[in-house]
Amino acid sequence: MKQNHFDAIVVGAGPSGNAAAYTLAQRGLNVLQIERGEYAGSKNVQGAILYADALEKIIPDFRDEAPLERHIVEQRVWMMDDAGHTGMHHRSDDYNEDKPNRYTILRAQFDKWFSRCVKEAGATVIYETTVTSLMRDASGWVVGVHTDRNGEGITADVVILAEGVNGLVGRTSGLREELKPENVALAVKEMHFLPQEVIDARFNLKGNEGVVIEAMGTITEGMVGTAFLYTNRESISVGIGCMVSDFTDVGQATPHGLLDRFKAHPSIRALLEGSEIKEYAAHLIPEGGYRAIPELVGNGWLVVGDAGHFVNAVHREGSNLAMTTGRLAAETVADIILSGGSCSRHNLAAYVEAVKDSFVMKDMKKYKDIHGFLKKGRHVVDLYPRLMNRAAQTWFRVDGVDKKSKESTIVREAWRARGIGGLMGDAFKLMRAWR
Amino acid sequence: MRIFVCIKQVPDSAQIRVHPVTNTIMRQGVPTIINPYDLFGLEEALRLRDRFGGEVTVMTMGPPMASDSLRKALTYGADRAVLLTDRFFAGSDTLATSYALANLIQKASENWGQPDIVFCGKQTIDGDTAQVGPGIARRLGLTQLTYVSSIDEIDPSHGTITVRRRADHGVQVLQSRLPAMITMMEGSNEIRRGRIEDALRAASAEVVQWNAAAAGITDLGHCGLRGSPTVVKKVFAPPSREEKATLVGEGAANPAAVANDLITQIFARQPVLEGDLMHAAARH
Numbered sequence: 001m002k003q004n005h006f007d008a009i010v011v012g013a014g015p016s017g018n019a020a021a022y023t024l025a026q027r028g029l030n031v032l033q034i035e036r037g038e039y040a041g042s043k044n045v046q047g048a049i050l051y052a053d054a055l056e057k058i059i060p061d062f063r064d065e066a067p068l069e070r071h072i073v074e075q076r077v078w079m080m081d082d083a084g085h086t087g088m089h090h091r092s093d094d095y096n097e098d099k100p101n102r103y104t105i106l107r108a109q110f111d112k113w114f115s116r117c118v119k120e121a122g123a124t125v126i127y128e129t130t131v132t133s134l135m136r137d138a139s140g141w142v143v144g145v146h147t148d149r150n151g152e153g154i155t156a157d158v159v160i161l162a163e164g165v166n167g168l169v170g171r172t173s174g175l176r177e178e179l180k181p182e183n184v185a186l187a188v189k190e191m192h193f194l195p196q197e198v199i200d201a202r203f204n205l206k207g208n209e210g211v212v213i214e215a216m217g218t219i220t221e222g223m224v225g226t227a228f229l230y231t232n233r234e235s236i237s238v239g240i241g242c243m244v245s246d247f248t249d250v251g252q253a254t255p256h257g258l259l260d261r262f263k264a265h266p267s268i269r270a271l272l273e274g275s276e277i278k279e280y281a282a283h284l285i286p287e288g289g290y291r292a293i294p295e296l297v298g299n300g301w302l303v304v305g306d307a308g309h310f311v312n313a314v315h316r317e318g319s320n321l322a323m324t325t326g327r328l329a330a331e332t333v334a335d336i337i338l339s340g341g342s343c344s345r346h347n348l349a350a351y352v353e354a355v356k357d358s359f360v361m362k363d364m365k366k367y368k369d370i371h372g373f374l375k376k377g378r379h380v381v382d383l384y385p386r387l388m389n390r391a392a393q394t395w396f397r398v399d400g401v402d403k404k405s406k407e408s409t410i411v412r413e414a415w416r417a418r419g420i421g422g423l424m425g426d427a428f429k430l431m432r433a434w435r
Numbered sequence: 436m437r438i439f440v441c442i443k444q445v446p447d448s449a450q451i452r453v454h455p456v457t458n459t460i461m462r463q464g465v466p467t468i469i470n471p472y473d474l475f476g477l478e479e480a481l482r483l484r485d486r487f488g489g490e491v492t493v494m495t496m497g498p499p500m501a502s503d504s505l506r507k508a509l510t511y512g513a514d515r516a517v518l519l520t521d522r523f524f525a526g527s528d529t530l531a532t533s534y535a536l537a538n539l540i541q542k543a544s545e546n547w548g549q550p551d552i553v554f555c556g557k558q559t560i561d562g563d564t565a566q567v568g569p570g571i572a573r574r575l576g577l578t579q580l581t582y583v584s585s586i587d588e589i590d591p592s593h594g595t596i597t598v599r600r601r602a603d604h605g606v607q608v609l610q611s612r613l614p615a616m617i618t619m620m621e622g623s624n625e626i627r628r629g630r631i632e633d634a635l636r637a638a639s640a641e642v643v644q645w646n647a648a649a650a651g652i653t654d655l656g657h658c659g660l661r662g663s664p665t666v667v668k669k670v671f672a673p674p675s676r677e678e679k680a681t682l683v684g685e686g687a688a689n690p691a692a693v694a695n696d697l698i699t700q701i702f703a704r705q706p707v708l709e710g711d712l713m714h715a716a717a718r719h
Contacts, residue, residue: 004635032635039466126634128510151631278452 006032006124007337008330009145009156011131011169013040015319016305017162018114019058019326025121027334032154033123034147036130041111044164045283046319047189047230047237049212050105054320058327059117063099067109069232070210071100074203078267079385080217085267086385086392087215096209104210104230104237134159134173134301142300145169158300158333158343162326165284165306175301176294181248182375183288185225185313187241188255190263192275196234202271203231214316217385219262223251224374224381227262228316229271236272238263241285243375250378255282287313290368296355297348304329312363314370321360328354369433379418380426387414436489436591438480439543439550440513441536441571442473444497444504445561469504470561474511474626475619476554479586481512481627483552487591490514492543492550496524496535502642509637511629517543521646526660529562533570534657535650540575542650550614551591553577557618565618572616580611584620589613 010021013035021033037043049072055062074091095101119125135144135153144155161170165184170176194202203211213229220227225242240258242251253261263272286292286309293309296302304310305322312321332351333343341347355361374380391410401409414423446465469477480491493508494517495501505516519539527535540553553575555568565581572579580598584606588597594613599606601620629637647655656662684693702709 004632042466124635124638126510126638129631129634147631149628149631149634154631154635 004152004154005144006030006154006156008032008158008160008333009034009154010123010160010162011145012162012164012167012305012307013037013115013118013125013127014044014111014162014164014305014322015114016307016310016322016326017160018111018118019054019323020160020162020304020330021118021123021125022058022114022121023327023330024334025118025123027330027338028122029334029337031123032156033118033125034129034131034145035115035125035127038128039112040115040125040127041108044107044111045187045189045281046107047228047239047316048105048107048110048319049230049316050103050110051317051320052099052101052103054323054327056099058323066113067105068208069104069106070205070208071095072102072104072212073205073209074211076211076213078213078215078217079388080215080219080265080267081386081389082218083266084389085215085217086388096207102212104212104232106232106235131163131169132172134169134175136300140299142298157337158302158348160326160329160333161301161303161307162305162322163307165286167307170294170303170307175298175303176307179284179286180288180292181245182243183286183292183309184244185241185285185287186244186247186255186282187239187285188259188280188282189228189237189239190259190277190281191232191279192236192238192272193234193278194236194272194275198274199231199234199236205231208233215262215267216381217389218382219265220258220381221251221253222378222382223247223253224378225258226316227258229268235278236275238268238272243287244284246378256280285313285318286311287371289313289371290361290364291371293364296352297345299345300343302329302333302348302351310360310364312367314367315363317363321363324358324360325355328358328360367433373429373433380430383417387417436483436487436552437548437550438483438489438491438552438554439540440473440477440480440491440493440508440554441540441556441568442477442493442495442504442508443470443556443559443561444468444495444501445470445559448560467500467504469507470556470559472556472558472560472619472621473554475621475623476556476617477508477511477513478624478626479617479619480552480554482624483586483589484514487589489551490547492517492547494519494536494539494543496520496527496532496539499644502644505642506637506640509640509642510634511626512633515547515643516640517643517645519645519647519650521658523647523652523655523658526663527658528663528665529564529566529570530664531658531662533567533574534662535647535652536567537571537574538652539645539650540571542645551594552596552614553616555616555618557582557620568616568618575616578611578613578615580609580615580617582620583617584623586617 007029008024008031010017010033021031024031073095076087076089078085078087130148131145132148133146134142137143142159144153146153163169210231215227220242223242223246227240230237240262286306288309304325310321310325311318329351336347394406394409444467447468451465484491491513492515493513496519499520502518509516524535558565569579582601583598584601585599597610600609687693
């Protein structure tokens, strides 16, 4: 019996689960982590950018050992129409610092490393095991989990659900509703291999410098979504994602159809030229925002990471929110257990407070209306990029037309497309949503 | 019953990539697995243990990371895992490997008793030689039962075993004496999904780790590169085949006629095939 009881069970070995299991083990708790994949990272898909800050708070010297690809020195934000893009590039040598802030990573390698840290910290980690349901006592208090392996259930004082966007346990156990199509994005990505020197030359990089491109516009065919291109050491991750509800209600395109179009776009094609596709992956991203966050704690359980819908879609942040919520949950649990308390809903509410006090909930709250804004104003993802590119072209072409007339043309086109009321309304709504 | 199972950690050949530029094998990031042929031996061992009692010890020689595969074997339900690891073993061919493993088995026998059966994989997917199992058997004087498709009878008290062995032109039913070295055919069983208790035990179990000295191996001249007469002269990526599949008669009005025409052409080049097929058709 003793072998089958733990202080805490963490379901899932992604960023949030690993952060939680590591933190718990560091605090000396007897923790079991259960991962359904063959190894940590085998099921996990992300662009992927690692934000150092969240990990630093868990493993301060992670840079010494973690498998990192390139640190980001340049960010490009593109508004695309069918012929090209207009954008903002930000690059600074300041990012070549001792402790860079953002890195590209390969999740299969990174998660394996993180999982090894968890084991070295003293947690028991089992793989290829799916938690099928929560074990409850007569009062409904969660006291452990059942798995898809033969044998008895495993008990614990608390169960941390870090099971990702599609988490089965939370849904089948009634802790969380079925995913709604309008609250989740479907993203696909490919890995394109190129020699390191070629990537360096194409993106004007040296050493481990990397570039990130985020793009929106006509590439999503009117659906709410974005595309990305990240430079890894010897490969480029390229992908695109849109809201699932838009795939069914708005666009005709399939996800891989969109990706093929994005790759063939004149602004992207040359960057991928001659590369070899080695991997193809698809993943759901919980992008419902603040309003989609489910109940986070109950008697004997709490939810972290994607399972808690912690994704900041506007800033493309997710794994850092996952690690942070995982850490905060673990700290709460450790405080309770080490002081001899029970993991009741009441005591675990300290976790919710900690999340609220952190950037996680503050950011989620800040953008709580963006989701609704985009849902109602799909034209912003299509029309404004078009207008912007047209305007840029009108402005930059030297064709004997005087500048004043050019200015009027630009204003007139925007006017005609959206009307003064529409333009003002969009600006007002966006401002409100942004606040 | 006391059973030893020799396994090898191999790169998952389904996921090996050839570097597009340098044409070399990219080992980085390629997941490792237990040699699939070894799993048939492991499952057979677990079944025998479940039937007759006793214990299954799984062992390998390899780099420290090979303990991952041993741990996985524990997850399936093996009772104990032993890793023989030492830099002296680097570069071993099948002769040196069977030498090291035979010594490992001997040392393990001193610790935990003589095995009734030693299971080995039929071959590995990265070396494909099928020599290590027989090499071990020869060195330890064990009966060799290779390419076994099923174990029909086993009588531990009398030390007899009856197996079916796949031979070139049929199936041999062989009776032999224990202890024996057995390699199982693929498809003879299916590796089980270990119980939750096995998974938990495996996660925290200690993999016994021996270096050459701990395994009682003193003659290092038989080990690793020095003990390996096999020399790899050249490694190359096989050229892709010249002939390519082509789509014929796409959108043809009469596909049957296209097929008929093709078959006539094939038969014109392969008269023997035509004769055989006609003969077979006539018999039906």
